[in-house]
Amino acid sequence: MIVTGKNGQLGSELLDIHMSYPGYKFVFLDRNQLDLAKPEQFEAIFEQYKPAFFINAGAYTAVDKAETEKELAMAVNGIAPGKIATLCREYGAKLIHISTDYVFDGNGTAPYMPDQATHPLNYYGQTKLKGEESALAHNPGTIIIRTAWVYSAYGHNFVKTMLRLMSERPSINVVGDQYGAPTYARDLALAIMDIIGKGAAHQGIYHFSNEGKISWYDFARAIRDLAGLTCAVNEITTADFPTPAKRPAYSVLDKGSLIRDYGIQPRDWQVALKECLGYLQRLA
Numbered sequence: 001m002i003v004t005g006k007n008g009q010l011g012s013e014l015l016d017i018h019m020s021y022p023g024y025k026f027v028f029l030d031r032n033q034l035d036l037a038k039p040e041q042f043e044a045i046f047e048q049y050k051p052a053f054f055i056n057a058g059a060y061t062a063v064d065k066a067e068t069e070k071e072l073a074m075a076v077n078g079i080a081p082g083k084i085a086t087l088c089r090e091y092g093a094k095l096i097h098i099s100t101d102y103v104f105d106g107n108g109t110a111p112y113m114p115d116q117a118t119h120p121l122n123y124y125g126q127t128k129l130k131g132e133e134s135a136l137a138h139n140p141g142t143i144i145i146r147t148a149w150v151y152s153a154y155g156h157n158f159v160k161t162m163l164r165l166m167s168e169r170p171s172i173n174v175v176g177d178q179y180g181a182p183t184y185a186r187d188l189a190l191a192i193m194d195i196i197g198k199g200a201a202h203q204g205i206y207h208f209s210n211e212g213k214i215s216w217y218d219f220a221r222a223i224r225d226l227a228g229l230t231c232a233v234n235e236i237t238t239a240d241f242p243t244p245a246k247r248p249a250y251s252v253l254d255k256g257s258l259i260r261d262y263g264i265q266p267r268d269w270q271v272a273l274k275e276c277l278g279y280l281q282r283l284a
């Protein structure tokens, strides 16, 4: 089993749990071993490892930077998945590719279904949508898992940024008019292994996040309270905090098909957050 993005949040979580799956041989690849912007490198990897599963956890994830670094973002997120999907078909490997809630425009008011119309607001979202489409076009057996608001004890994310800022400053401002559901990357890693363990028999697009619907402001306050910090958290609007890339105002994902097809029931966001914070405290 090949895993790209070895040093990312999801890659690190998969690396952490992989010893619990002794039935599989894992090969974790970082950017130096497999550059997703260099498709000419791909076939040699398939030839060398002949994987049964390919988890594409690597991606260009700098959402704001993607507005200007368009070519690289498209190469990694839009073009590479199609090429990997083709090779997976040729070599008989099952591709599990990770995508994003940012394929939606956020005008919805009910959780987004996997087959609902997409309309990305930013270039990152466009590249990820292109990656989904090309992977499925080249290999209809692909499993795409869209996720959202990912955090982990590893890598860079909102939770770790909040913990740092809250311990440095008396108060911080956080956007309160964007709603979604966070995803503990550990839970996503476990869900992926669960899908594989169940034979990865169902294909197409699935959604995974933890359960709930909150704003970034709600998330920040929960992080503060669970971490026992005292920093004041002020609610601001998206208009108060302009960013190069627009974000959807609402991007809660409906996970019903994952529950139905694979029996995977994500846990509540607070329970997962508490576990991650406890883990971070033990690491400190």
Ligand SMILES: NC(=O)c1ccc[n+]([C@@H]2O[C@H](COP(=O)([O-])OP(=O)(O)OC[C@H]3O[C@@H](n4cnc5c(N)ncnc54)[C@H](OP(=O)(O)O)[C@@H]3O)[C@@H](O)[C@H]2O)c1
Pocket: 004, 005, 006, 007, 008, 009, 010, 011, 030, 031, 032, 034, 035, 036, 037, 056, 057, 058, 059, 060, 061, 076, 098, 099, 100, 101, 102, 128, 146, 147, 148, 149, 150, 151, 155, 156, 185
């Ligand atoms: N983070 C979120 O909030 C979020 C939300 C929705 C969906 N997702 C999706 O979830 C998946 C996992 O995201 P994550 O949060 O784990 O991302 P992450 O922590 O940013 O990790 C991404 C990984 O991809 C690697 N990478 C970037 N460019 C590469 C290239 N050209 N060749 C090879 N590797 C490359 C990075 O390598 P380096 O370590 O060398 O930089 C990093 O290890 C991605 O598909 C992402 O689009 C994430």
